[in-house]
Amino acid sequence: MASGEEITVCDDEIRSRYSHLEKMTDLVAVWEVALSDGVHKIEFEHGTTSGKRVVYVDGKEEIRREWMFKLVGKETFTVGATKTKAAINIDAVSGFAYEYTLEINGKSLKQYIENRLKTTNTWILNLAGTDYRIVLEKDTMDVWCNGQKMETAGEFVEDGTETHFTVADHSCCIKAVSSGKRKEGIIHTLIVDNREIPEAVE
Secondary structure, X not given: OOOOOOOOOOHHHHHHHHHHHHHHOOEEXXXXXXXXXXXXXXXXXXXXXXXXXXXXXXXXEEEEEOOXXXXXXXXXXXXXXXXXXXXXXXXXXXXXXXEEEEEEOXXXXXXXXXXXXXXXXEEEEEEOXXXXXXXXXXXXXXXXXXXXXXXOEEEEEOOEEEEEEEEOOEEEEEEEEEOOOOOXXXXXXXXXXXXXXXXXXX
């Protein structure tokens, strides 16, 4: 410094100021996974010189391994309220280059997303200034809203079924009606306060 003054900074202060940088130096992969209970962020750190492996789910450390001499392998963990099984595969590509792939319920992320598009419907809506993400699991007819499984009442009606529930004092209904076409199957529509909500693409 030009003034010639000496500044003393202790190690703890440096660590606290710059710990977020240290934390991210080995970050090699980030995925966002849409489950019924919400969209979850998975981050993976892989220190190829230190042998470190760290898995974060929604910012919370789930796995930490230090000094792993085998740099390839698999880390398994769970995601979300339903404890969905997940795994990160670490494979050597060439030399010191590595490939990281995420599996959800034993399927590649791509296969999982393709399957999920067939087995769920998702709607995003705003009620009184609050955003809601509503998910219908077609195989079980479970309804989720912002990470919570909803209490529902189902009934048969003339042209199909209706699943009734309430979100923030608003009456909601998912109507299931046959499309009349074998390939399309059943069409699910969300009605909130007698208004149809368009389906979201995740």
